[in-house]
Amino acid sequence: MKLAVVILALAMTGCASVADIEHTPPTMSVMSGKSPQEYADCFVARxxxxxxxxxxxxxxxxxxxxxxxxxxxxxxxxxxxxxxRSGGSSIKLFESGGNNPLRPKDIQHAVNACISGE
Structure with a gap:
């Protein structure tokens, strides 16, 4: 039964393309004092x-x-x-299945962790 739920969940999320994802509302929209390159480096590392x-x-x-x-x-x-942006960066996160409360939170945690000057 659990396997059926997992398969159903995967089927519902489907395979989204970049175009599909970027046309969804942003899951997060934040500002950072880091430059785009500094922020990207931090996010990728996390x-x-x-x-x-x-x-x-x-x-x-x-x-x-x-x-x-x-x-x-x-x-x-x-x-x-x-x-x-002047003095830093504007960051927007777009997620496939962004309204699914059961989605992994690792991306959101990485976005949040890199906002400040850590």
Missing amino acids: ITDSRNPPQIEPHREGMRVIVPQKFTHGTPTAIVDIEK
Whole structure:
């Protein structure tokens, strides 16, 4: 029975593309005193403990970090847009299944941990 619930949950989340994820409302929207590069470096260092390395690419006035799913390689589960602002960065987190309370919280924890000058 538990296996059926897990399979159903995975089927409901599906395989989202970057375009699908970026058209969802942001799960988080925060500011940091770090530059986009400093913030991206911190986030990547924290997230690689629980996932495969994310893809980093230039985006607008900053960077975009595309985070893969935990168990499938190459399928995105979240996007972190980091844009340059005076005195730091603006960070927006977009997640596939962002309204699912049972989703892993490792991405949100990494986003929060890198906000301040840690």
